[in-house]
Amino acid sequence: MLITRRVDFSASHVCRLHGASDEENCALYGLAANPHGHGHNYILEVTLEGDPDPATGMVFDLKQLKDVLNREVVEPMDHRFLNYEVPPFDRLVPTVENVAVEIWRRLEPHFRDGVRLANVRLYETEDLFVDYAGER
């Protein structure tokens, strides 16, 4: 069974490669290359897979899931400038792809014993999102 919880956070970022010219950065990232940065209301959907515990009827304690999401994602990233305040985005371009991979990396170790992190869906805007399931 899949169980999904949604949280949101707002953050600013800039998508620029260190050492690349203005021209190349604009070609790669478009408006997102503006050096002053800009922001998004990110929406994160985290999906777990497991079977309901026969005693509790739950795949995972949603309160505990909420705490993990707050601690690992919302508190460190909400109302932050990702490039300046949230490693590894001081050296990694905070594209929606890279932010999703980082969220996966932070969340994945919390789920063990028959429950696994199945998918991270991260919306950068309503019209752009990625799904990441830990594939390399």
Next chain:
Amino acid sequence: MRLTRRYRFSASHRLHSDRFDPAENERIYGKCNNPFGHGHDYVLEVSVRGALDERTGRIVDLEVLDGLVNAQVISRFEHKNLNRELGAFEATIPTTENLAIEIRRGLQQAWHPAFGANGPAIERIRLEETKRNSIELQ
């Protein structure tokens, strides 16, 4: 990793088949058979699967994707009468199903020239006719 981008276009259509008599058309297509046609604000989701480019942090060049979808879908269908202005629907009923198939055909035809053989792959499209109904093609 899979990236999904949403696009919008508005178009009109009428669902009607010459194979059926007026009463049968009315029975099958209901309000959509109105002879004057009607329109929708369509939402198209295009999902792309690709490997993360470690240098750029991207799996697909969004400018190329947007350009391809604009050329193959938006510019063809935006504010058009699907029955009258597109050859594709002269003999085919522009149901959401058939429109999705036509959109996928157009995207697949232009995909490799745009992205190359080793580029990202189109994995799925989803077409919403209204918020209450949608078609998904893998």
